[in-house]
Amino acid sequence: MHQNYYFLKQLAPRLHRELAGKAFVEAFSQEKDELILVFAEPETDADNVGEELVKPFFIKATLTSRFSCLSFPEKFDRARKNSVNLFTDFENAVVDFVAVFQNERAVQVRFQDGKRLVFKMFGNRSNLIGVDAGGNVTQLFNNKLLADRNIRVDLLDREIDQSFEAYLENKLKHDALFPTFGKLVNQYLRDRLADIEIAEERWNVIEDLLKQLNASEFYITKIDLIPALSLLKMGDIQAKYSDPMEALNAFYLTFIRQSGIDAEKAEILRILRKRIQQTENYLDNTFSKLVELENAIKNDELGHIIMANLHQIPERAEKAELYDFYRDQPVTIKLKKDLSAQKNAETYYRKSKNEKIEISRLSDSLEAREREKVSLKEHLTQIENMESLRELRAYIKSHGLNHTHVAANVDELFKKVEFMGYTILIGRNAKNNDLLTKQYATKEDLWLHAKDVTGSHVVLKNQPGKNFPAPVIERAAELAAFYSKRKNDSLCPVIYTPKKFVRKPKGLPEGAVVIDKERVLMVVARGE
Numbered sequence: 001m002h003q004n005y006y007f008l009k010q011l012a013p014r015l016h017r018e019l020a021g022k023a024f025v026e027a028f029s030q031e032k033d034e035l036i037l038v039f040a041e042p043e044t045d046a047d048n049v050g051e052e053l054v055k056p057f058f059i060k061a062t063l064t065s066r067f068s069c070l071s072f073p074e075k076f077d078r079a080r081k082n083s084v085n086l087f088t089d090f091e092n093a094v095v096d097f098v099a100v101f102q103n104e105r106a107v108q109v110r111f112q113d114g115k116r117l118v119f120k121m122f123g124n125r126s127n128l129i130g131v132d133a134g135g136n137v138t139q140l141f142n143n144k145l146l147a148d149r150n151i152r153v154d155l156l157d158r159e160i161d162q163s164f165e166a167y168l169e170n171k172l173k174h175d176a177l178f179p180t181f182g183k184l185v186n187q188y189l190r191d192r193l194a195d196i197e198i199a200e201e202r203w204n205v206i207e208d209l210l211k212q213l214n215a216s217e218f219y220i221t222k223i224d225l226i227p228a229l230s231l232l233k234m235g236d237i238q239a240k241y242s243d244p245m246e247a248l249n250a251f252y253l254t255f256i257r258q259s260g261i262d263a264e265k266a267e268i269l270r271i272l273r274k275r276i277q278q279t280e281n282y283l284d285n286t287f288s289k290l291v292e293l294e295n296a297i298k299n300d301e302l303g304h305i306i307m308a309n310l311h312q313i314p315e316r317a318e319k320a321e322l323y324d325f326y327r328d329q330p331v332t333i334k335l336k337k338d339l340s341a342q343k344n345a346e347t348y349y350r351k352s353k354n355e356k357i358e359i360s361r362l363s364d365s366l367e368a369r370e371r372e373k374v375s376l377k378e379h380l381t382q383i384e385n386m387e388s389l390r391e392l393r394a395y396i397k398s399h400g401l402n403h404t405h406v407a408a409n410v411d412e413l414f415k416k417v418e419f420m421g422y423t424i425l426i427g428r429n430a431k432n433n434d435l436l437t438k439q440y441a442t443k444e445d446l447w448l449h450a451k452d453v454t455g456s457h458v459v460l461k462n463q464p465g466k467n468f469p470a471p472v473i474e475r476a477a478e479l480a481a482f483y484s485k486r487k488n489d490s491l492c493p494v495i496y497t498p499k500k501f502v503r504k505p506k507g508l509p510e511g512a513v514v515i516d517k518e519r520v521l522m523v524v525a526r527g528e
């Protein structure tokens with residue numbers, strides 16, 4: 001929240017007290033994406049007019065795409081080399097006032113000659129913008145942000161009706177009234193509004209939140225192990241300040257000094273928690289679907305009911321109300337009018353086979369995801385207690401907890417067959433084939449595909465230190481044949497090669513690859 005409007009709104013008057021009446025001395029950069037601005041006030045002794053300015057005030061603007069923040073060092077020694085003067089048009093200009101733009105994450109330093117420096121604190125698009133007396137942009141610190149050249153600073157102020165009446169008109173949605181709350185504040189507010197439906201009570205919560213945001217209480221905290229400056233009591237609070245400049249300095253030092261273990265640990269914990277939440281959502285949805293399937297009238301039962309009542313079904317009927325002897329009550333069954341009653345029954349029997357396969361697949365998937373959830377929670381507990389960066393990295397590597405593997409489950413993405421202790425993964429379509437080959441196959445895995453026809457990519461997962469047994473290769477080849485256009489051939493040639501000899505040059509269509517080295521095995525297509 002160091003870039004939040006409500007923080008900048010309190011920082012601006014504090015900067016005004018420091019800068020009003022001071023002159024702009026210089027601005028220079030000696031580190032990429034870092035700018036130092038120097039202000040000072042002339043001595044009042046008339047004999048000393050024109051002498052070097054005294055009592056410098058420094059603003060350090062760190063404006064990277066990853067982290068943007070202002071800080072205020074007490075002193076700063078400029079390097080003799082590799083530093084560049086910037087914003088030279090502002091030299092000797094005297095500061096008139098400092099103010100935040102209304103409902104905007106931007107602070108302006110206005111000079112007595114009408115020029116302005118605008119600190120635009122827009123996350124990874126933060127910038128320092130020089131503006132002449134006519135309101136025209138004259139210079140950018142980050143010239144890559146081309147849109148900033150067309151900014152109209154006079155239009156940055158945003159007047160928004162933030163009354164209770166406007167809240168009612170907006171159907172109790174606060175986002176349009178308070179677009180500057182930001183992610184953390186919105187989450188904080190949603191948690192407190194979750195069980196409140198009465199408009200007046202919801203508005204009281206919002207008003208209480210606004211009081212907190214304007215209370216001049218600034219907390220250095222950690223949220224998911226990442227340092228943050230907060231206007232609310234959130235996360236693991238480390239310190240509290242009443243001065244916004246002191247708070248910002250403390251936050252800046254805390255952030256840049258955070259150890260590698262904190263940053264990497266926070267990232268992998270974030271990924272694991274997200275994956276656990278996704279898994280729990282999947283379990284809830286899949287369980288509901290399974291219950292629905294198991295409680296519904298089964299297709300084979302409908303087929304039996306039709307066969308038992310063939311004489312009661314008229315020709316070309318689109319539905320029939322028949323006696324359900326399973327439940328001792330009437331049931332209405334949909335029919336295809338172009339089919340005879342017996343053929344309709346056969347259709348339901350075919351659907352029954354798919355229905356049983358679907359129920360079995362959902363049950364297996366639930367078991368697999370339950371196991372995955374337990375495993376993810378175990379990883380979470382282990383990593384939360386780690387203090388060594390080396391230990392953390394070794395754990396992540398040994399358990400395959402890189403972003404790709406944590407982000408998705410192979411049981412969902414691909415068909416999976418276990419044979420003699422080996423795992424065989426099968427692509428479902430052209431795009432899915434690319435995903436399997438490019439992201440989920442390692443260079444030592446065995447890659448298989450039916451020769452000269454379209455079909456699924458098949459990957460036989462390597463077991464370190466072991467050669468692939470011939471029966472396992474043959475089984476994987478049978479699956480590659482089965483999931484191809486050669487499925488019904490008496491014999492099917494199947495290419496197999498280590499994944500390291502499979503390439504995907506740029507421009508090839510989905511599912512297409514180039515094989516640098518291959519062997520061919522003749523097999524009979526056989527499914528799971």
